[in-house]
Amino acid sequence: MNPNTVQIDAAALTKLQSWQARSETMSDIITAAPLRALSATLDRDDPAPEDGSAVPALWHWLYFLQHARQSEIGPDGHARRGGFLPPVPLPRRMWAGGRLRGEAGNPLRVGQQVQRVSTIRSVQHKTGRSGELLFVLVEHRFSNQDGLALTEEHDIVYRAAARRGDPVPPPQQPPLAGQAAWSRTIVPDDVLLFRYSALTFNGHRIHYDRRYVTQVEGYPGLIVHGPLIATLLLDLLRRQVQGARVVAFDFKALRPTFDLHPFSVHGKPREDGRSIDLWAQDHEGLLTMQATATVA
Numbered sequence: 001m002n003p004n005t006v007q008i009d010a011a012a013l014t015k016l017q018s019w020q021a022r023s024e025t026m027s028d029i030i031t032a033a034p035l036r037a038l039s040a041t042l043d044r045d046d047p048a049p050e051d052g053s054a055v056p057a058l059w060h061w062l063y064f065l066q067h068a069r070q071s072e073i074g075p076d077g078h079a080r081r082g083g084f085l086p087p088v089p090l091p092r093r094m095w096a097g098g099r100l101r102g103e104a105g106n107p108l109r110v111g112q113q114v115q116r117v118s119t120i121r122s123v124q125h126k127t128g129r130s131g132e133l134l135f136v137l138v139e140h141r142f143s144n145q146d147g148l149a150l151t152e153e154h155d156i157v158y159r160a161a162a163r164r165g166d167p168v169p170p171p172q173q174p175p176l177a178g179q180a181a182w183s184r185t186i187v188p189d190d191v192l193l194f195r196y197s198a199l200t201f202n203g204h205r206i207h208y209d210r211r212y213v214t215q216v217e218g219y220p221g222l223i224v225h226g227p228l229i230a231t232l233l234l235d236l237l238r239r240q241v242q243g244a245r246v247v248a249f250d251f252k253a254l255r256p257t258f259d260l261h262p263f264s265v266h267g268k269p270r271e272d273g274r275s276i277d278l279w280a281q282d283h284e285g286l287l288t289m290q291a292t293a294t295v296a
Contacts, residue, residue, distance in 0.1 A: 007089050007160070008130055016134070019086040023119045026064050030055060030112045034062035034199060041195045042235050051111035056238065057246035057293075058231045060142065060150065064116045065201040072239070076212075078204035086123060088134050090158040092217060095137075097252035100152045104296070112144045121153070121240070127260045130186050131160035155252075162218030169255060172287040174279045180266035182240045186232060188224045189258045196228045218272055221258035228267070229257060229289050233278040236265045237293055241276075244295045251291035255294075257282055 008016070032049040038059055039046040068079035081087040108114060122137040128161045137159050142150040193207050205212040206223045230251045237244060257263050261283035266276045274296075280289040 008125055008134060012089070013123075016086040016088060016125075017123045018269050019118065019120050019136075020123055021121075023117060024082065024084045026116045026118070028063045028114055028116070030060075030063060030108055030114060032110050034108070035059060037199055038062060038231075039196075041199065042232070044235070048112040049110050051074065051109075053110045055110070057102070057234050057249060058227070061231070062199055063076065063114070064140075064213055065233045067201065068203075073203060076095065076217075077205035077209070084118065085120070085136065085138075085156070088136070090132060090134055091161050092159040094157050094159070094256075095253070096155040096157045097226075098152060098154045098230075098250075100150065100249045102150050102247045103148050104146065106146050106149045107245075108142065108144060108149050114149070115143050117141045117143075130163075133270065134158040163263075170285075172254060173285065174266070174281055174287045174290075175266055176277055176279065177281075177285065180268055182236055182267040183264055184232075184236050184266075185240075185262050185264045188222075188257065190259065193222055193224065193228075193259060196225055200206070200225075200227070215216065219256065219258065221260040224257040224259060224263070226253045226289070229253070229263075231279050232265050233267070233280060233291050234293060236267050237276055237278065238285040241295065246293050247296050248294035249291065251278075251289060253289050255282070255286060255288045257288045263288065 035049045040164065063186065066079060069180045072079050074080040076091070076093070119139045119250065120136060121139050123137045126133045126135065135155065138154045138156065141148060190208070197207050202225070204218065207225055208216060208222065210222055213222055233251070234246060257280065263280060263282050265280050266278070270277065274294055276293045276295065278291040278293055279287060282288050
């Protein structure tokens with residue numbers, strides 16, 4: 001298909017934008033087992049979580065999972081489109097980044113009953129060098145018995161199918177390359193990707209189905225989950241700053257990471273003592289994710 005071919009015309013965009021302001025509410029109980037499982041997956045030696053244990057930053061992604069019936073699954077392994085998220089016709093869907101803010105003195109804790117209110121804040125259509133893009137901004141607000149605990153925004157991007165000769169984003173060097181105070185190398189093998197997919201009930205085939213990701217979506221290998229990389233960035237911070245409480249986190253995925261080579265995560269505290277620059281880079285040293293964390 002020609003990259004200039006329009007799949008989302010004005011009428012289709014109007015329909016998709018009718019999803020703006022749509023909300024859904026879910027409830028979940030923060031249990032200990034998923035936390036133990038993620039700790040093992042990240043190769044941590046944490047004490048066993050118990051009632052009252054605080055949930056580490058980003059580990060709330062283990063809860064409020066969508067449990068679509070098997071008959072409702074689409075060809076990419078996600079639930080078929082429609083429902084809460086708009087039915088975007090572009091085939092490739094990626095989580096491009098997000099922002100998180102925690103409420104002071106009210107973390108999510110094991111044993112709590114938590115409510116999440118999700119709202120679609122915007123649906124925007126753009127045309128890039130490789131064709132059409134559609135951006136969906138989703139806000140999540142998490143509340144426990146003490147009120148609002150966490151506010152989060154997700155940037156979801158939909159793209160046209162890959163074509164031979166598509167332009168690729170220009171590679172970027174990390175702005176702080178060579179200046180990291182902390183670094184860690186990660187080997188993204190099939191087992192790590194499978195375990196994280198299982199923990200987050202993520203059926204997206206780009207993370208575990210090599211035939212699908214290479215032959216259908218046109219990537220060279222399995223794609224490392226963006227949320228997993230973000231989690232590994234904050235895991236690096238936790239390994240270096242014992243007892244750090246993350247109150248804000250912003251991240252942006254800039255380039256896909258594949259399971260074909262090791263990658264690395266890095267961090268450097270700023271002079272204010274509260275802000276930490278975090279980033280991930282691939283085996284060639286190219287920037288794949290950039291983030292900033294704020295600790296209390």
